[in-house]
Amino acid sequence: MADVLVTGGAGFIGSHLVDILVKNGCRVTVVDNLNAGIKDHIHPSATFYKLDICNQEISGIFEREKFNFVFHLASRIGVQRSVKDIVLDNKADVLGSLNILINCWKHKVEKIIFSSSGGAIYGDVNQIPTNENTIPLPVSPYGIHKLIFEKYLNYYHQVFGQRYIAIRQSNIYGPRQFNGGTMGIIHVLIDNGINGKKSFITRKGTQTRDFLYVDDLIDAYISAMDTDYNGVLNVGSGAETSILQIIELIKCELGCNIEFEFIPSRPGEQARSCLDVSKAKEVLGWQAKTSLKEGIAKTVVWHKSLKH
Numbered sequence: 001m002a003d004v005l006v007t008g009g010a011g012f013i014g015s016h017l018v019d020i021l022v023k024n025g026c027r028v029t030v031v032d033n034l035n036a037g038i039k040d041h042i043h044p045s046a047t048f049y050k051l052d053i054c055n056q057e058i059s060g061i062f063e064r065e066k067f068n069f070v071f072h073l074a075s076r077i078g079v080q081r082s083v084k085d086i087v088l089d090n091k092a093d094v095l096g097s098l099n100i101l102i103n104c105w106k107h108k109v110e111k112i113i114f115s116s117s118g119g120a121i122y123g124d125v126n127q128i129p130t131n132e133n134t135i136p137l138p139v140s141p142y143g144i145h146k147l148i149f150e151k152y153l154n155y156y157h158q159v160f161g162q163r164y165i166a167i168r169q170s171n172i173y174g175p176r177q178f179n180g181g182t183m184g185i186i187h188v189l190i191d192n193g194i195n196g197k198k199s200f201i202t203r204k205g206t207q208t209r210d211f212l213y214v215d216d217l218i219d220a221y222i223s224a225m226d227t228d229y230n231g232v233l234n235v236g237s238g239a240e241t242s243i244l245q246i247i248e249l250i251k252c253e254l255g256c257n258i259e260f261e262f263i264p265s266r267p268g269e270q271a272r273s274c275l276d277v278s279k280a281k282e283v284l285g286w287q288a289k290t291s292l293k294e295g296i297a298k299t300v301v302w303h304k305s306l307k308h
C-alpha cells in the first residue's frame, strides 16, 4: 500500500485525486491551508493537516508519514491573482514548492508529481497545438513561477536523482471548481447562467483554451505514478475551443440564455492555448475520454445539485 501526500488536497483537483487514491487503496495525507480549499471535500479516510506549504513543520509530517509519492498541487492559482501580488505568488508557488521538494529529497520520496500549467507556461506561441519542445515564455507571474519550479525539479533530478513528473495541464473543469477568473471560465459561466447573472468576457470571446474534464486529468496523474519517465508532460484534450463556443455549449445544456458583456483584455491573458498531448499518450498510454459536451453536462448537473 503506497503512502501518498497530496498538497492542495482540499481544492478542486486535489480532492478528486484524493478520492481516487483512497479508492485505489493508498494511505493518503493532505496538506492544505484552506485558503481556497474546502475541508468537507477531503475524503474522510485521508489524514488532514491544515498547514501552509511554506511552514517548516512540513518536515515533521514527512518524517512521520514516510511518503512513497507526493502530488504537489497547492498553489495560489490564477493568472490575475499573480499579476496583482507577484511577491506573494512567488512566496507560495516558488518558496513553498521548494520546501516540499527539499523534503521529498531529504525523506527519500520515490517520486514527486507536480501540477504545472500548460495553459500559462508557454505564453503566446505560434505553434498550436503546442508541444513540450516549445520554449516556454510565460506572460504571467503565475506561469513564470510554475516554470521556475519545473527548473528546480529538473535540477534535483539531474544532480540528486530525484524522480519527478511535471504535468503541464490545460484548463481543467468539472464538479467542485470554485475558482473565478479565466481559469474557471466554465464554472463561472454555468454559475452565472443558473443564477441569471451577467458574465464578463474579454477579447470578444475569441480567445481559445484547451478544456479537459477533471476525471481525465486524474487518470493521467494515476498513470504518472507508474512510469519511469522523468520530465514535463502536456496533459489536455488537444482540442482548441473558443469562449464563444463554450458559451453556446453551456446555453444548450442549461436550456436558457447566457447574458454576457465584452470587456477589454487583462494583463497576463493569452490569446490562444491548445496542447499537443502526443507525448502523454506515448509515455503514459493516456488519452482524454470525456467529450466537452459530456463534461459540461456532468458539470451542469453538479452545479444544479448545489441549489437543493
Ligand SMILES: NC(=O)c1ccc[n+]([C@@H]2O[C@H](COP(=O)([O-])OP(=O)(O)OC[C@H]3O[C@@H](n4cnc5c(N)ncnc54)[C@H](O)[C@@H]3O)[C@@H](O)[C@H]2O)c1
Pocket: 007, 008, 009, 010, 011, 012, 013, 014, 031, 032, 033, 034, 035, 036, 037, 038, 051, 052, 053, 054, 072, 073, 074, 075, 076, 077, 078, 092, 096, 115, 116, 117, 118, 119, 169, 170, 171, 172, 173, 178, 179, 183, 184
Ligand atoms: N484548474 C485548472 O484549470 C488548472 C490548470 C493548470 C494547472 N492547475 C494547477 O493545479 C493545481 C490545483 O488547482 P485547482 O484548480 O484544484 O485549484 P484550487 O485553488 O481549487 O486548489 C489549490 C489548493 O491549494 C491550497 N493552497 C493554496 N496555497 C496554499 C499554500 N500556500 N499552502 C497550502 N495549501 C495551499 C488551497 O487552499 C486549495 O485547496 C494548482 O497547482 C494549479 O496551479 C490548475
